[in-house]
Amino acid sequence: MTTQTALIVDDEPDIRDLLEITLSRMGITTYTAPDLVSARDLLQQHKPQLCLTDMNLPDGNGIELVHWIQQNAPCTPVAVITAYGSMDTAIESLKAGAFDFVSKPVELPRLRELVNSALKLSQPRAGESEDTEDSGLLLGDSPKIRTLRNQTRKLARSQAPVFINGESGSGKELVARMIHLQGPRNEGPFIAVNCGAIPSELMESEFFGHKKGSFTGAVENKPGLFRSADGGTLFLDEVADLPLPMQVKLLRAIQEKAVRPVGDTKEVPVDIRILSATHKNLPELVQEDRFRQDLFYRINVIELSVPPLRERADDIALLANHILKRIAQEYECDAAALTTAAIDRLKGYEFPGNVRELENILERAFTLCDEDVIDAGDLHLGGSMAPPSLVTSTASNANETENTPVPEGEIDLEGYLESIERQAIEKALEATRWNKTAAAKRLGISFRALRYRLKKLGME
Missing domain, CATH: 3.40.50.300 (P-loop containing nucleotide triphosphate hydrolases)
Structure with a gap:
């Protein structure tokens, strides 16, 4: 097991001793320095996994050391010890690149939490990748x-x-x-x-x-x-x-x-x-x-x-394919593919709703497209972002559906419309002896759209 090391920088011997004892009890090997010059020497010589520095030093301040570490040892997290109530100083150190700060008088439980968090940064995680979906x-x-x-x-x-x-x-x-x-x-x-x-x-x-x-x-x-x-x-x-x-x-x-x-x-x-x-x-x-x-x-x-989607149009094809794959897994259907014309149409759209709007557009197109292919004509851009409802199609295609009167007073519109869809789907399935392909045809929608609604309404 690799020995964990830390550098303590403070011009007060009592503070250095307190920090050294605390870290030693945590199984950490410590080096100490009273000023910036010796701190820089020890950082170059031992490359510790953590640096704790006081703000006020004889030959400078902790912010200077933070800047130096950012340039010369960027993998070493540095925490700054500030005077009690010096929130402006603490914020300045964080802006400079400090990992965290702790105020005097140092509370040992808080110090231990900080040290443990900082040391985790030097432990490589298996399989970590910079540009994969896992990140x-x-x-x-x-x-x-x-x-x-x-x-x-x-x-x-x-x-x-x-x-x-x-x-x-x-x-x-x-x-x-x-x-x-x-x-x-x-x-x-x-x-x-x-x-x-x-x-x-x-x-x-x-x-x-x-x-x-x-x-x-x-x-x-x-x-x-x-x-x-x-x-x-x-x-x-x-x-x-x-x-x-x-x-x-x-x-x-x-x-x-x-x-x-x-x-x-x-x-x-x-x-x-x-x-x-x-x-x-x-x-x-x-x-x-x-x-x-x-x-x-x-x-x-x-x-x-975070840049808006219209400023990174080159990412739309990658995002769209990822979203369609996720939708297909969620509704247990085969994934749909976008035609070149569909991708070009998406790239030319402004997307005021950004990635969330892209998701809604693709979810709608996914339920309406035929043969697992989404063409430009399947994309509903600039209108309502809600997925398609069966209410309109059931009203014109499912003759068995009774006319349901609109309740008086305040109603839950979304729940009310879902109840109508549920009734229409149940009647179509019963009429076709639960043949989903025939039920979808009876309702005037695609098989994929029916699968989508069954999943959405919890009717599987």
Whole structure:
């Protein structure tokens, strides 16, 4: 087994001794340096797997050492020890390329977590590949997507909060998941939450948890999203939709690395990495006082932009074939192929809905095409992105279907239409003695479309 090594850089002998004892008890061989000059010498001589450096040194500061390591030993994660409350300094170190930071006085449990996470980065994972689908399914060969893959690979080696910016449907959650999977937290949970989908009155409980009996309806203890993500990554999608009061509480939780469940008097420490995203212009919202500037700086330590699909048209054929293969597996059908004309038509489309719209277009075409081939005429571009419904075809082709009156008052339209489809399919199958090919013909749809609806409606 290879001996794990670490370099400790601090001009205070007591701090060096404390860190050296702590790491030695973890089975790590340590080297110590009181200043930048000796630190650089030891880094070149021993190539340690981790560097811990104080911010204030006799001949410079920790940020200078971070920059030097980035240039000369980029595979060595470096963590900076900052003064208590020096959040600006900590953020500066993360922007410079530090793996993480720890504040004085050093809390030993927090230090051990940091060290263990950093050392995982130097352990190669079997079968790891830079450009395969296993690296997060961020597919494509265009220059922009290759750059994005390289950026996510580098950011995976850090614990810095990352703000992912991009249009709706461009794949922001996929990028966040890729950062998680390639980092030292990959064995921990990845919790994704749409901030705009949580009612404001439930936000504090959803994020921080609650104690049983803390409010009406709290019939049991709830951990909340932060504690559910402990040891892993919390992805805050559409973070711009958070109301201002919740932004204050979120900022405190991120800075203190602890949460207080509703109804509890004690804070619970959490070890998570924060990734966030939105399709909105967050700096503009800050200027309009609709998003807190201090929270913006805290989550936007590093910004990552996801290109829209129209800026990487060369990737469309690869993406489309991958999506069609996945749809075929999901609905247990043979995969469909795109004709050259179909690919050309997709490449010429702007895709305001990005990859998500491409998925919906292909799912619709998949259900309607004949003989496993999708031609340009099978592609419904620019209209509704919903998969085809059987309601129209059943109304004109299934004469046995009774006219179902529309219920009065408020209704669940989607559920109502599905019930009509279900009735029509059941009648067609019964009339044909469950011959799916004959039932599809009776309904005026393709066999593939019937298979799709059976799967979708859970009627298999």
